[in-house]
Amino acid sequence: ILNVEQSPQSLHVQEGDSTNFTCSFPSSNFYALHWYRWETAKSPEALFVMTLNGDEKKKGRISATLNTKEGYSYLYIKGSQPEDSATYLCTLYNFNKFYFGSGTKLNVKP
Amino acid sequence: NAGVMQNPRHLVRRRGQEARLRCSPMKGHSHVYWYRQLPEEGLKFMVYLQKENIIDESGMPKERFSAEFPKEGPSILRIQQVVRGDSAAYFCASSLPTGAYTDTQYFGPGTRLTVL
Numbered sequence: 252i253l254n255v256e257q258s259p260q261s262l263h264v265q266e267g268d269s270t271n272f273t274c275s276f277p278s279s280n281f282y283a284l285h286w287y288r289w290e291t292a293k294s295p296e297a298l299f300v301m302t303l304n305g306d307e308k309k310k311g312r313i314s315a316t317l318n319t320k321e322g323y324s325y326l327y328i329k330g331s332q333p334e335d336s337a338t339y340l341c342t343l344y345n346f347n348k349f350y351f352g353s354g355t356k357l358n359v360k361p
Numbered sequence: 362n363a364g365v366m367q368n369p370r371h372l373v374r375r376r377g378q379e380a381r382l383r384c385s386p387m388k389g390h391s392h393v394y395w396y397r398q399l400p401e402e403g404l405k406f407m408v409y410l411q412k413e414n415i416i417d418e419s420g421m422p423k424e425r426f427s428a429e430f431p432k433e434g435p436s437i438l439r440i441q442q443v444v445r446g447d448s449a450a451y452f453c454a455s456s457l458p459t460g461a462y463t464d465t466q467y468f469g470p471g472t473r474l475t476v477l
Binding site: 294348 | 365394405419420
């Protein structure tokens with residue numbers, strides 16, 4: 252069992268603030284890391300898949316970086332909006348299985 | 362193209378009964394994953410299936426739980442003789458037939474099982 256940790260567990264920011272959170276994982280035998288966004292009462296939706304050390308991905312105001320040597324990925328949200336409120340999940344692929352972190356729950360106040 | 366469908370959305374069972382959870386993957390997807398989310402916890406891998414094959418069931422309890430993905434029809438997660446500790450949300454996700462670890466998983470809305 253691989254331990255994927257996300258921090259912080261929850262985050263409250265004001266509209267317009269930029270924020271970031273962390274996904275930590277074992278650095279050995281790395282294959283791929285996925286980020287998902289999970290809004291309340293909906294299903295998780297894919298944001299990014301990252302495979303190479305130094306990868307940087309961007310989708311609108313959301314971006315992510317990957318460091319496989321030290322075992323972490325950062326997710327950044329620039330100028331948070333209330334519609335960004337969701338739980339952000341990272342998941343590590345390893346030998347047919349996906350190991351999910353517990354998520355960072357983001358609440359953006361208008 | 363309809364998304365991943367799960368039914369029922371809510372299921373109530375008494376201790377000792379059987380629970381059958383169904384997952385219809387997206388059209389063209391032949392890989393299915395089942396996850397369990399216990400209250401206040403994250404998603405935990407249970408089983409990975411391709412059509413007519415179980416690829417990895419290492420996350421599934423060895424007793425009372427079984428899963429299948431027949432050639433025709435939905436994937437079924439079956440829990441026999443349910444106990445209160447089985448109360449959870451069960452999510453399935455499907456992906457393309459490539460089976461690559463970069464493939465995006467598309468999640469269903471989940472089935473919330475309550476055991477009385």
